[in-house]
Amino acid sequence: xxxxxxxxxxxxxxxxxxxxxxxxxxxxxxxxxxxxxxxxxxxxxxxxxxxxxxxxxxxxxxxxxxxxxxxxxxxxxxxxxxxxxxxxxxxxxxxxxxxxxxxxxxxxxxxxxxxxxxxxxxxxxxxxxxxxxxxxxxxxxxxxxxxxxxxxxxxxxxxxxxxxxxxxxxxxxxxxxxxxxxxxxxxxxxxxxxxxxxxxxxxxxxxxxxxxxxxxxxxxxxxxxxxxxxxxxxxxxxxxxxxxxxxxxxxxxxxxxxxxxxxxxxxxxxxxxxxxxxxxxxxxxxxxxxxxxxxxxxxxxxxxxxxxxxxxxxxxxxxxxxxxxxxxxxxxxxxxxxxxxxxxxxxxxxxxxxxxxxxxxxxxxxxxxxxxxxxxxxxxxxxxxxxxxxxxxxxxxxxxxxxxxxxxxxxxxxxxxxxxxxxxxxxxxxxxxxxxxxxxxxxxxxxxxxxxxxxxxxxx
Amino acid sequence: xxxxxxxxxxxxxxxxxxxxxxxxxxxxxxxxxxxxxxxxxxxxxxxxxxxxxxxxxxxxxxxxxxxxxxxxxxxxxxxxxxxxxxxxxxxxxxxxxxxxxxxxxxxxxxxxxxxxxxxxxxxxxxxxxxxxxxxxxxxxxxxxxxxxxxxxxxxxxxxxxxxxxxxxxxxxxxxxxxxxxxxxxxxxxxxxxxxxxxxxxxxxxxxxxxxxxxxxxxxxxxxxxxxxxxxxxxxxxxxxxxxxxxxxxxxxxxxxxxxxxxxxxxxxxxxxxxxxxxxxxxxxxxxxxxxxxxxxxxxxxxxxxxxxxxxxxxxxxxxxxxxxxxxxxxxxxxxxxxxxxxxxxxxxxxxxxxxxxxxxxxxxxxxxxxxxxxxxxxxxxxxxxxxxxxxxxxxxxxxxxxxxxxxxxxxxxxxxxxxxxxxxxxxxxxxxxxxxxxxxxxxxxxxxxxxxxxxxxxxx
Numbered sequence: 001x002x003x004x005x006x007x008x009x010x011x012x013x014x015x016x017x018x019x020x021x022x023x024x025x026x027x028x029x030x031x032x033x034x035x036x037x038x039x040x041x042x043x044x045x046x047x048x049x050x051x052x053x054x055x056x057x058x059x060x061x062x063x064x065x066x067x068x069x070x071x072x073x074x075x076x077x078x079x080x081x082x083x084x085x086x087x088x089x090x091x092x093x094x095x096x097x098x099x100x101x102x103x104x105x106x107x108x109x110x111x112x113x114x115x116x117x118x119x120x121x122x123x124x125x126x127x128x129x130x131x132x133x134x135x136x137x138x139x140x141x142x143x144x145x146x147x148x149x150x151x152x153x154x155x156x157x158x159x160x161x162x163x164x165x166x167x168x169x170x171x172x173x174x175x176x177x178x179x180x181x182x183x184x185x186x187x188x189x190x191x192x193x194x195x196x197x198x199x200x201x202x203x204x205x206x207x208x209x210x211x212x213x214x215x216x217x218x219x220x221x222x223x224x225x226x227x228x229x230x231x232x233x234x235x236x237x238x239x240x241x242x243x244x245x246x247x248x249x250x251x252x253x254x255x256x257x258x259x260x261x262x263x264x265x266x267x268x269x270x271x272x273x274x275x276x277x278x279x280x281x282x283x284x285x286x287x288x289x290x291x292x293x294x295x296x297x298x299x300x301x302x303x304x305x306x307x308x309x310x311x312x313x314x315x316x317x318x319x320x321x322x323x324x325x326x327x328x329x330x331x332x333x334x335x336x337x338x339x340x341x342x343x344x345x346x347x348x349x350x351x352x353x354x355x356x357x358x359x360x361x362x363x364x365x366x367x368x369x370x371x372x373x374x375x376x377x378x379x380x381x382x383x384x385x386x387x388x389x390x391x392x393x394x395x396x397x398x399x400x401x402x403x404x405x406x407x408x409x410x411x412x413x414x415x416x417x418x419x420x421x422x423x424x425x426x427x428x429x430x431x432x433x434x435x436x437x438x439x440x441x442x443x444x445x446x447x448x449x450x451x452x453x454x455x456x457x458x459x460x
Numbered sequence: 461x462x463x464x465x466x467x468x469x470x471x472x473x474x475x476x477x478x479x480x481x482x483x484x485x486x487x488x489x490x491x492x493x494x495x496x497x498x499x500x501x502x503x504x505x506x507x508x509x510x511x512x513x514x515x516x517x518x519x520x521x522x523x524x525x526x527x528x529x530x531x532x533x534x535x536x537x538x539x540x541x542x543x544x545x546x547x548x549x550x551x552x553x554x555x556x557x558x559x560x561x562x563x564x565x566x567x568x569x570x571x572x573x574x575x576x577x578x579x580x581x582x583x584x585x586x587x588x589x590x591x592x593x594x595x596x597x598x599x600x601x602x603x604x605x606x607x608x609x610x611x612x613x614x615x616x617x618x619x620x621x622x623x624x625x626x627x628x629x630x631x632x633x634x635x636x637x638x639x640x641x642x643x644x645x646x647x648x649x650x651x652x653x654x655x656x657x658x659x660x661x662x663x664x665x666x667x668x669x670x671x672x673x674x675x676x677x678x679x680x681x682x683x684x685x686x687x688x689x690x691x692x693x694x695x696x697x698x699x700x701x702x703x704x705x706x707x708x709x710x711x712x713x714x715x716x717x718x719x720x721x722x723x724x725x726x727x728x729x730x731x732x733x734x735x736x737x738x739x740x741x742x743x744x745x746x747x748x749x750x751x752x753x754x755x756x757x758x759x760x761x762x763x764x765x766x767x768x769x770x771x772x773x774x775x776x777x778x779x780x781x782x783x784x785x786x787x788x789x790x791x792x793x794x795x796x797x798x799x800x801x802x803x804x805x806x807x808x809x810x811x812x813x814x815x816x817x818x819x820x821x822x823x824x825x826x827x828x829x830x831x832x833x834x835x836x837x838x839x840x841x842x843x844x845x846x847x848x849x850x851x852x853x854x855x856x857x858x859x860x861x862x863x864x865x866x867x868x869x870x871x872x873x874x875x876x877x878x879x880x881x882x883x884x885x886x887x888x889x890x891x892x893x894x895x896x897x898x899x900x901x902x903x904x905x906x907x908x909x910x911x912x913x914x915x916x917x918x919x920x
Contacts, residue, residue: 054569054610055580062577102563102871106838109514110570117522120515148873150514378566411562413608 029361029368029384029406039078042258043421046430049252050415056251057377057436064443066377067223068111068201072435074370075357079298081430082261082357083438084307086237088227089205091127093145094137095405096373096381101145103411107375108149114376116199116220122151123190123197125181125214127204128159133171140176142203145375156181156192158204158211165193181213188218206230207313226449229312234352236448238263241441248437257294259434261355262287265311268349271336277329280308283353285325291355305356305393308339312350319395321356358392363406367392372412372435379412379432489821489828489844489866499538502718503881506890509712510875516711517837517896524903526837527683528571528661532895534830535817539758541890542721542817543898544767546697548687549665551587553605554597555865556833556841561605563871567835568609574836576659576680582611583650583657585641585674587664588619593631600636602663605835616641616652618664618671625653641673648678666690667773686909689772694812696908698723701901708897717754719894721815722747725771728809731799737789740768743813745785751815765816765853768799772810779855781816818852823866827852832872832895839872839892 046053071090072083096104112119124146126139139155146153157166157178165179179192190213191197199220206228214225226232242260249256264283269276284306291304308320308328318339322328331339339351361368361384368384385403412432414425421427506513531550532543556564572579584606586599599615606613617626617638625639639652650673651657659680666688674685686692702720709716724743729736744766751764768780768788778799782788791799799811821828821844828844845863872892874885881887 051580051607051610051612058569058573058577058610061573099559100562102560102873103566105871105873106563106566109518109838113518113521117518120511147511148875150511150518152511378569411565413562413565415608 029363039076039081040421042081042254043426043430045252045254046433047415047417047421047426052251053433060440061377064440064447066439066443067227067446068115069375070439070442072372072438074372074431074434075359076361076370077358078360079300080258080357081434082259083241083434084261084354084357086438086442088223088442089203090373091135091138091203092371092383092405093141093373094134095383095407097407097409100381100411104145104375104380105148107378107380108145110378111376112149112151115222119198120152121195121197122146122153123156123192123200124153125156125158125200125202125204128157130159130168136168136176137170137172139203140170140174154179154192154195156190183213190217190219224446226453227446231449233311233350235263235265235311237441237445240445240448241438244437244441244444261357262290263355264353266351266353269351270349271339280351280353281325281328284322284328287353287355302358307354307356307395308351309354311352321393356393360392368406370431372431374435374439377436377439379435382408382412382431489823499536499541500881502541502714503886503890505712505714506893507875507877507881507886512711513893520900521837524900524907526899526903527687527906528575529835530899530902532832532898534832534891534894535819536821536830537818538820539760540718540817541894542719543701543894544721544814544817546898546902548683548902549663550833551595551598551663552831552843552865553601553833554594555843555867557867557869560841560871564605564835564840565608567838567840568605570838571836572609572611575682579658580612581655581657582606582613583616583652583660584613585616585618585660585662585664588617590619590628596628596636597630597632599663600630600634614639614652614655616650643673650677650679684906686913687906691909693771693810695723695725695771697901697905700905700908701898704897704901704904721817722750723815724813726811726813729811730809731796740811740813741785741788744782744788747813747815762818767814767816767855768811769814771812781853816853820852828866830891832891834895834899837896837899839895842868842872842891
């Protein structure tokens with residue numbers, strides 16, 4: 001029954017006719033908690049401060065160049081609305097509402113004008129997946145957007161043993177041709193056979209490190225190599241986010257905690273050798289206590305929890321929900337192994353301890369987590385990860401997780417003060433604001449990494 | 461019957477349910493001429509050259525700042541697709557497809573970032589209409605777009621005897637509050653009572669000259685005062701367009717005539733005193749001959765015609781369709797009076813002679829003329845002026861003309877090479893390209909006027 005309700009939403013094409021028989025309202029998640037007072041107030045304040053917010057963001061974008069694109073995972077607890085992950089290599093463009101394709105195209109035009117106006121040929125470098133149809137459809141959609149923005153687009157793959165141009169069947173009537181990424185004659189440029197791109201767009205998060213073929217090339221790489229997980233750390237991101245959130249909270253007169261999850265870190269941890277466990281348990285305990293104080297302040301009657309996850313990486317391997325310091329000490333071998341191995345077999349040694357934010361949005365009994373998509377600094381849409389088998393305190397973006405994407409049904413730039421603060425256009429506007437704060441934090445974060453790199457390479 | 465088919469299209473809100481019973485295809489005009497060979501070839505070339513076109517436009521926008529907004533009237537003759545008027549104070553935002561509102565908001569954000577990033581408060585200065593509901597709904601829609609882009613917006617009217625804030629009923633459940641435009645204390649700024657705007661957006665084409673209250677103020681006026689018809693001349697615009705069209709034609713390898721109407725001018729003309737008539741008749745004759753040569757070249761079996769209209773002004777008063785030099789000499793008194801009086805009673809003394817371009821697009825027997833809307837350099841939608849009582853060789857934007865607006869049903873940035881060159885998304889893309897050429901010409905034209913103004917005010 002549930003499957004039937006959502007089966008349409010994974011399609012990219014026009015909605016099947018039966019959709020029209022349903023009331024749209026039933027297709028938008030709603031909050032399943034009575035604890036929505038602070039959120040309603042937050043959403044009301046965001047709505048009221050809209051011109052001030054947009055002005056402030058405009059001045060921020062004058063000072064900080066944005067990454068090419070990003071997606072931000074949000075959690076809406078009714079009493080708190082916060083980003084929990086900012087992905088600079090978004091992998092779900094196929095999940096966006098197809099009606100907003102023109103919005104994606106227009107935003108891409110702006111991004112290209114700013115980052116590589118001279119580009120005609122663009123090479124898209126995806127993850128090495130060949131069987132993940134969902135991901136491949138994302139690559140196809142992204143290539144379509146880039147083509148509609150007026151670029152010649154080819155797809156250059158890092159798959160080591162790719163013999164030649166390979167047509168992949170996307171299972172929905174589409175195919176996608178990926179070609180082996182090569183160094184072009186001269187050695188300072190990369191491309192695919194017969195195609196010398198002006199710019200490279202990475203959709204590969206470089207979890208396994210920066211491959212040699214991407215090093216020392218003269219073409220413009222977007223986002224820069226140091227945006228990959230070989231360099232990036234979530235703790236840096238959330239440190240930058242904290243500053244952004246503080247400033248924003250002051251702007252609209254709220255407690256920054258309402259939009260900012262606590263975080264901490266613990267140096268190197270070896271889960272299998274049980275090194276660093278005491279530090280982790282202690283910090284988890286401290287954070288749970290801080291959250292408890294806040295919950296008491298806001299009258300929240302839920303057990304606090306924290307999330308322990310890799311400080312580098314996106315795919316959600318090695319993620320733990322922890323409600324007591326003992327949870328960390330009492331890990332069994334299987335759990336230790338799971339935490340020790342991140343994406344692509346990389347050992348997790350640095351972890352982020354992050355305040356857990358409940359997802360109290362649900363649709364037909366299933367937990368829903370909003371994901372907001374941005375191109376340049378424009379919000380171009382989003383979708384809900386809807387999952388029946390998960391709890392409100394679990395990560396919805398973890399391995400083996402079969403979420404059903406539910407595209408946002410309206411755009412994020414149509415707030416309406418004539419409606420309630422939690423009406424769908426207003427909620428989507430609030431989501432777009434918080435997501436842009438995370439995008440701004442990512443801009444600051446990348447600037448800081450760049451400064452560090454420059455500092456290392458320039459004699460002082 | 462016809463009225464019934466179109467009655468929905470003037471609504472801004474969601475389409476009424478009965479729309480869903482009709483096939484969308486019947487709602488898109490189609491060409492009613494067999495003479496569409498050259499156009500299909502043109503559209504095919506535009507489609508094939510898309511990445512080259514977008515790259516070329518991107519480099520043009522780096523060199524030329526665009527006006528805040530524009531609308532371009534196109535004529536599609538099947539053998540020729542050309543702009544016939546470029547309006548820098550577009551008055552039909554209410555006619556655009558409401559689904560593309562987010563596209564308008566995003567483009568406005570870009571325009572504001574470029575032209576007035578420091579603006580929080582924006583004053584919109586409309587035409588002095590109080591009873592033209594269609595125009596007032598345009599103002600309301602424009603104010604809505606600006607608000608959604610995050611600005612505080614008030615409407616400052618130039619109506620001389622406006623006593624105070626006045627609520628106008630838009631006849632569709634909406635109201636619009638206009639306030640008297642005033643000089644603020646200090647004398648160098650304008651606004652409305654209690655509102656000091658950072659920027660002024662003109663939606664008034666200044667046909668009657670620049671009013672004193674707009675002169676010598678320190679705020680940023682968009683578009684600049686010299687974009688008004690007190691300064692602007694269509695002949696300057698089409699001279700700039702000719703250069704743009706030539707360059708573009710070379711880029712994609714076509715005869716520039718396919719996208720560029722001939723034009724000429726005749727100094728001062730006094731229709732009532734019959735001065736300048738010989739010059740006009742001669743130039744009309746020459747132009748008809750030039751068109752005849754082109755028609756022979758392309759095997760076009762239609763009588764050539766030219767349009768004689770005011771060189772300054774938008775509202776279509778004093779517009780003549782002329783098929784022979786004698787038509788100019790044989791004007792009766794009524795026709796002379798009509799030509800002599802332009803908008804707001806201004807005497808027409810300078811006229812533009814423009815090659816007539818047939819409108820061979822029609823829908824259910826009615827003539828349809830596409831109008832493309834742009835914000836910054838982004839195409840944000842468009843509509844057809846649909847008119848049952850007019851011929852394919854007549855101007856559809858003239859006084860007393862009750863056209864029915866039919867919003868473009870899809871966006872202009874979704875060309876699909878898998879479809880025929882005249883399929884709706886491809887035709888809309890071609891319209892968007894030609895409209896952007898006209899926007900580019902307007903940018904160059906305004907730069908030239910600015911240079912002239914600077915030259916006059918700076919000692920050499």
